Amino acid sequence: xxxxxxxxxxxxxxxxxxxxxxxxxxxxxxxxxxxxxxxxxxxxxxxxxxxxxxxxxxxxxxxxxxxxxxxxxxxxxxxxxxxxxxxxxxxxxxxxxxxxxxxxxxxxxxxxxxxxxxxxxxxxxxxxx
Amino acid sequence: xxxxxxxxxxxxxxxxxxxxxxxxxxxxxxxxxxxxxxxxxxxxxxxxxxxxxxxxxxxxxxxxxxxxxxxxxxxxxxxxxxxxxxxxxxxxxxxxxxxxxxxxxx
Numbered sequence: 001x002x003x004x005x006x007x008x009x010x011x012x013x014x015x016x017x018x019x020x021x022x023x024x025x026x027x028x029x030x031x032x033x034x035x036x037x038x039x040x041x042x043x044x045x046x047x048x049x050x051x052x053x054x055x056x057x058x059x060x061x062x063x064x065x066x067x068x069x070x071x072x073x074x075x076x077x078x079x080x081x082x083x084x085x086x087x088x089x090x091x092x093x094x095x096x097x098x099x100x101x102x103x104x105x106x107x108x109x110x111x112x113x114x115x116x117x118x119x120x121x122x123x124x125x126x127x128x129x
Numbered sequence: 130x131x132x133x134x135x136x137x138x139x140x141x142x143x144x145x146x147x148x149x150x151x152x153x154x155x156x157x158x159x160x161x162x163x164x165x166x167x168x169x170x171x172x173x174x175x176x177x178x179x180x181x182x183x184x185x186x187x188x189x190x191x192x193x194x195x196x197x198x199x200x201x202x203x204x205x206x207x208x209x210x211x212x213x214x215x216x217x218x219x220x221x222x223x224x225x226x227x228x229x230x231x232x233x234x235x
Contacts, residue, residue: 045216047224095172114220115163119172
């Protein structure tokens with residue numbers, strides 16, 4: 001049974017960056033996409049981006065393009081999400097979640113099956129001066 | 130971008146009630162629709178994927194239906210542990226979640 005364990009809570013100043021980790025155990029890591037989803041206090045879920053570790057290329061939501069970087073280290077079964085230029089609106093719980101495998105589209109490009117299970121426990125990032 | 134809406138935004142129900150939550154996509158997403166349950170302070174839990182497939186380990190009182198733009202999550206007999214917020218999510222294109230439906234105790 002795959003488990004995702006995230007790094008601990010962070011408090012950051014506006015304008016700084018944060019890097020959150022997500023370590024997988026108990027199952028296959030490299031061929032399943034890892035996505036990052038955030039949830040601001042009292043709000044809904046927002047997909048930020050994802051990566052299929054074996055291919056190494058990340059895809060990002062347009063809203064976060066240029067500000068988020070998602071990477072994966074196959075040797076340690078760990079995915080990372082780095083968010084830069086932090087502002088108060090980035091205060092949220094950040095979750096990693098595993099996708100359901102991948103397929104190849106008509107162009108031969110790998111695409112993830114984007115339903116998410118399991119999820120990490122969440123990492124609270126607080127942005128405050 | 131595809132937008133997702135859910136109705137109602139909240140509902141009150143009693144144990145044993147049949148509960149139906151609706152999710153609508155702004156354009157056709159075929160059957161690329163997933164449902165999650167989230168309890169306060171916890172990560173979301175996948176209930177249904179591909180519109181109607183029950184995730185392993187999820188009780189059979191949960192079911193999903195629909196295709197195209199209109200989808201439904203049904204809880205056939207609400208149990209005390211089912212009081213939570215439910216989100217739909219499309220996986221047809223860039224993943225996007227609905228705003229959620231909070232189910233609380235009447």
